[in-house]
Amino acid sequence: MYGVWTPEQVRAAEEPVLARTPEGALMRRAARGVAQVALAELERRTGGVAGCRVVVLAGAGNNGGDGLWAGYELRRRGVAVTAVLLSPDRAHPAGLAALRRQKGRTLSDVEHGVAAVDGADLVLDAIVGTGARGGLRPEAATLARAAAVAGVPVLAVDTPSGIDPLTGVPGDEFVDAAATVTFGARKPVHVLAAPRCGPVTLVDIGLGPELPPAPVQVLDAADVGERWPVPGPGDDKYTQGVVGVAAGSATYPGAAVLASGAAALATSGMVRYAGSAAHEVRAAWPEVVATDTVGEAGRVQAWVVGPGLGTDDAGAGTLAEVLDAGLPVLADADAVTLLGQHAELREKAAGHPVLITPHAGEFGRVAQLTDDRVDSARRAAADLGVTVLLKGNATVVADPDGRVLVHPAGSAWLATAGSGDVLSGVAGALLAAGLDPWWAGGCAAFVHARAADVGAGAADGPGSPVPASHVQAALPRAIREVRGAIR
Ligand SMILES: NC(=O)C1=CN([C@@H]2O[C@H](COP(=O)(O)OP(=O)(O)OC[C@H]3O[C@@H](n4cnc5c(N)ncnc54)[C@H](OP(=O)(O)O)[C@@H]3O)[C@@H](O)[C@H]2O)[C@@H](O)CC1
Numbered sequence: 035m036y037g038v039w040t041p042e043q044v045r046a047a048e049e050p051v052l053a054r055t056p057e058g059a060l061m062r063r064a065a066r067g068v069a070q071v072a073l074a075e076l077e078r079r080t081g082g083v084a085g086c087r088v089v090v091l092a093g094a095g096n097n098g099g100d101g102l103w104a105g106y107e108l109r110r111r112g113v114a115v116t117a118v119l120l121s122p123d124r125a126h127p128a129g130l131a132a133l134r135r136q137k138g139r140t141l142s143d144v145e146h147g148v149a150a151v152d153g154a155d156l157v158l159d160a161i162v163g164t165g166a167r168g169g170l171r172p173e174a175a176t177l178a179r180a181a182a183v184a185g186v187p188v189l190a191v192d193t194p195s196g197i198d199p200l201t202g203v204p205g206d207e208f209v210d211a212a213a214t215v216t217f218g219a220r221k222p223v224h225v226l227a228a229p230r231c232g233p234v235t236l237v238d239i240g241l242g243p244e245l246p247p248a249p250v251q252v253l254d255a256a257d258v259g260e261r262w263p264v265p266g267p268g269d270d271k272y273t274q275g276v277v278g279v280a281a282g283s284a285t286y287p288g289a290a291v292l293a294s295g296a297a298a299l300a301t302s303g304m305v306r307y308a309g310s311a312a313h314e315v316r317a318a319w320p321e322v323v324a325t326d327t328v329g330e331a332g333r334v335q336a337w338v339v340g341p342g343l344g345t346d347d348a349g350a351g352t353l354a355e356v357l358d359a360g361l362p363v364l365a366d367a368d369a370v371t372l373l374g375q376h377a378e379l380r381e382k383a384a385g386h387p388v389l390i391t392p393h394a395g396e397f398g399r400v401a402q403l404t405d406d407r408v409d410s411a412r413r414a415a416a417d418l419g420v421t422v423l424l425k426g427n428a429t430v431v432a433d434p435d436g437r438v439l440v441h442p443a444g445s446a447w448l449a450t451a452g453s454g455d456v457l458s459g460v461a462g463a464l465l466a467a468g469l470d471p472w473w474a475g476g477c478a479a480f481v482h483a484r485a486a487d488v489g490a491g492a493a494d495g496p497g498s499p500v501p502a503s504h505v506q507a508a509l510p511r512a513i514r515e516v517r518g519a520i521r
């Protein structure tokens with residue numbers, strides 16, 4: 035597990051460190067980290083570093099200073115460095131002087147800048163960092179576009195410029211980085227817009243003791259593997275937690291089949307299905323005990339409710355019945371819509387171990403969604419009194435107690451019909467096994483995304499589209515992988 039801190043928190047942590055270190059020392063350390071990663075990139079891409087051409091796009095603030103100092107370090111290693119100064123009068127004085135001392139070239143017009151970018155082996159994006167406001171300005175945008183058109187990889191300094199460091203939302207134009215080097219602490223952009231950052235290297239600049247508890251956590255495979263429920267020698271089919279699935283309908287049996295099957299694959303023990311798709315569920319998953327109604331289902335330790343349920347009175351009745359049982363509940367899809375429609379259902383859910391799993395559209399029915407997805411999920415969890423898993427390429431899980439995690443998917447293969455039904459089955463099975471809703475949501479999101487990559491064959495090459503039933507089928511391998519990561 036690692037933490038993510040807001041730009042504001044990082045700035046506050048920098049202050050005391052700046053005060054007790056010699057002037058410029060922090061920036062020099064940051065710049066050496068950038069140069070190291072740049073050298074490794076050059077080595078990897080061209081087989082050497084001497085004579086390679088690096089262009090630094092340097093903005094007016096300290097981010098530009100980092101870039102200029104990194105250019106200085108690269109010059110010392112024999113790299114040909116050109117800095118394009120976006121605000122020539124405000125370029126970081128010490129960084130600029132150092133680069134010039136090492137005979138680095140500087141340019142201050144975009145036209146020559148574009149030509150330099152065109153012939154570069156690597157571009158350093160030191161346009162703007164945590165001081166960013168809005169998307170790229172026109173000159174910076176022209177240079178970023180030139181790098182993209184020429185296929186020159188961009189190494190982002192701290193954050194890819196043009197993407198909001200706090201929310202990860204890109205402006206109209208932004209830098210699409212091949213890799214990012216950040217300092218002191220990871221920032222939200224690195225997980226919320228992970229595909230735009232590439233691999234992120236964290237350079238230690240001594241902020242550790244000054245940082246508050248991380249407001250956002252990111253799980254790793256071992257965190258998930260350690261918590262994944264597996265049977266022990268004393269277990270039988272009941273002791274591990276029985277999950278009930280109230281989903282699907284005669285018209286939409288697929289949701290029931292996907293959720294029930296995912297639950298059966300996620301944990302051992304037992305799955306009970308209750309609803310009008312009992313016949314289809316039984317046919318696809320003979321191990322699932324299927325009945326027509328929640329009342330007939332027998333004892334369970336958690337309910338999955340919602341996928342394909344319908345939003346009519348019958349659906350509302352089923353949701354009310356499930357919430358009244360007082361057990362942990364996974365509410366997805368139509369159940370989220372129903373919660374948005376009925377205040378009395380929201381009241382039943384509040385304060386209970388309930389995990390809701392809306393996509394952006396469903397989220398808007400229960401709470402307000404802004405560009406700041408982390409803040410939106412956190413507020414929704416606090417207001418509704420339930421754990422909220424906001425789906426997206428970066429999934430956000432927020433608990434009413436204030437804990438927030440983000441899981442960056444690593445690919446977009448889950449953008450396919452039925453994948454949410456699979457997630458609900460997995461998360462519900464984890465609730466039944468006794469995980470609290472925050473951990474159930476985080477572990478389910480992790481394994482779900484991993485299963486999509488496995489199903490897509492993304493580990494062996496570029497991958498191929500993967501339907502939800504194949505994501506479901508890949509769950510066992512994904513679970514084996516996270517269990518294999520246990521330290
Ligand atoms: N503190 C330290 O010691 C350390 C700090 N570190 C580094 O400092 C960085 C933060 O530096 P910072 O606070 O100077 O802000 P920064 O990100 O350079 O941006 C401000 C400038 O950008 C401009 N600008 C704004 N928006 C823009 C846009 N959309 N497109 C283009 N330009 C835009 C804005 O211009 P203005 O609005 O004034 O015209 C202003 O001039 C941090 O990310 C890290 O890299 C490390 O070295 C570690 C030690």
Ligand SMILES: [K+]
Binds near residue numbers: 162
């Ligand atoms: K940057």
